[in-house]
Amino acid sequence: MDFEQELKASFLEEVTGLLEEAERYFLRLEENPEDKSILDQIFRVAHNVKGSSRAVGFEELGTFTHKFETLLLRCKTGEFAVTPTTISLLLACNDHLGRFIEALRGDFNASVPSDEIIQRIESFTPADALVEASPNEASVPDASAFEEPAEIHAADLPPPAAFESEADILARLDQPFVVAADPVVSEVATPVPTPSVAPTPPPLASVAAPTPAATPSPKAEGAKAAGGNTPAPEESIRVSLSRLERLVNFVGELVIFQTVLQEQAYGSNPTLLRRTVHQMGKVTKEIQDLSMSLRMVPLKQTFQKMQRIVRDTSSVLNKKVKLQIEGEETEVDKTIVESLGDPLVHLIRNACDHGIETPEERVARGKPDTGTVRLAAFHRGGRLVIEIKDDGNGIDANRLRQKALEKGILRPGQNISDREAVNLIFHAGFSTKAQVTEVSGRGVGMDVVKTNIEAIQGEIEVETAVGQGSTFRVLLPLTLAIIEGLVVKSDQDRFIIPLAHVHESVKIEAGDLHPVANMGEIFKLRDEPLPLLRLSKLLNQKRAAGAAGARKPNEDGGGIAIVVRTQAQPYAVHVDDIVGQHQVVIKKLGTEMQRTHGFGGSAILGDGRPALILELQELVGFSKEAA
């Protein structure tokens, strides 16, 4: 990456942080509209963004930020009263900036049309600020739709004469950029690959990047492949200095031990040798733990964003909702945090929309008119738990049953428990809301949430009491980089099965297996019949057909059954042997292997040879389809 691109990448990284900071200020401003110091802070952020975006050559971004800054300045001077309407506009600007940054992340030459939002800024009048905010006016950043909040000021008066001067300023800004505020500008701005000179491109015609709202943070592989000659900016992470220092100290110690060991290689003091190896082992473990902890980030930023979601969602729905956050300092692996955002947004919106009742309903039920959504995170049993609890409606199992019957998900006469009925909300294409609202309830929600969470090795459960509220609990591993794995042998090759997927492993005795015509085999586990799938067959291992590992399918005994229990269907997988149980560091497979099925990655075993990590669920599903 050359110098200029490096600058741009680090700028984008920095701005993302700044925007999050700004958003927090905005929400605080809403609570204390009189507090001018908050406005000052936001102004400072906007000013920073403006200055540096031009310095690194993002002209369009700079132009937009300038207008944003002007708007802020007028709020600061008191020209505009700080009302919910004003804040909504400011937030819309902030969102637009966010989208812009996101697009630039994917492609440094991306441009996002800013006409509409600039129009809104320019036509904003002191009188507008005093207009009571109507629910529609609050911008709702929707994860699935990329739409500018439009037509809000359709009925506005034409801008009064006082705005002429403003227009002049803007007109001047349309000229190719010549501001010498920053000494770096003149050097850096010149080699920019043709920044589009017209800062206001026609709407939508020039959206070069994928619609940013639809693409969350650049995903590991996909985004890198896209974008042609512009390499995706490298991701970075903030690490506390004390952790780094400890790491460096331990590495220093390791180097000393290595020296001692080197001397011992030619000496003959077995006691000293053994002691050194032992101590080295300890230090290595410390270094492993520490280096893993470098990947951990607090949930704070993710959680703070939810404040905004609650604010916007509740104002659209005309509900009063308060978000309580607990445990935002809880740390979790960065990759998990990144994939956690979307599901959380969905769950929070869901709680506001389906959970919390309208103030009237709540009062009628003897509850306080403001509903509470509690978002909490904590560690339990080596896992991260995130709870989203609302004190609203609860989920009515009977209504779900009825709905499931209507949709043909349940057969008439099929009996399911309340618990199973409640879990129907995770079924694809299921939405009980009579009227589809713009906030949630398109019926594509909860099953996607569940799939997303399962993709990061997590689980989701729900508890509910009608009339009292529901609790969604998301259980996640602390890291995806290391897993506890069961090393199994199938047909001479070794594979790793994540221990989290294994319910138990049982030696197959003679008489446990029952071949069934057209259905494969049934394994009887303590009188419970389980379908048995052979790993060598699932993987189409060639040697399975040969002499070495070949067993007739109906042959009794031999091998080990790995029992897997999923919500859908418990099953057993036959492997030849279990080699052991190890903590393994997951190594990603190359993109050339992304189309293979059933492998979650690979890991290097004790003897230095790599082995594949199996995703049994994917493998079993795949082989069933193929059959």
Added chain:
Amino acid sequence: MSDNDQNRYLCFMLGKEEYAIPLLTVREVIAVPEITPVPQTPSHFVGIMNLRGQVISVLDLRSKLGIKPNASADTAVIICDLHPNSLGVIVDKVESVLNPDPTHLSPRPQMENSKANDYVTGIYRKEERLILLIDIAKALGATDLGLAARTSGEQKKAA
């Protein structure tokens, strides 16, 4: 010097034929290590190997191009830097580094089935021998290995 690097090639043998790839795509050359096979992959996909803690896929260029392998102690793995990841490529024998004389370089012959051999970027005449200059990524079809096609995600759950 860097100008020189741009134009140098690494020559290797596949069966009885001589090939060369740009030296800049080569990271290192190693002896054939222990390789873990990967089920459900085409036959030229040999498996995965451990290169100092990094897991790398190994492909057999000979079987990909349909050349009869010449089993010998010279068989080697060339680790190629193909953006975004590295790949190991098995060849029969690594020969030498070639610093081609541009006058002996000719473009790829236009043959009828040029689609099938578009990985050949040029031909170099070295004394009496011909060396084929190839684009390794194209030769391997590295972007699309034609591995098991992915089916839609929903059905898997239902199964």
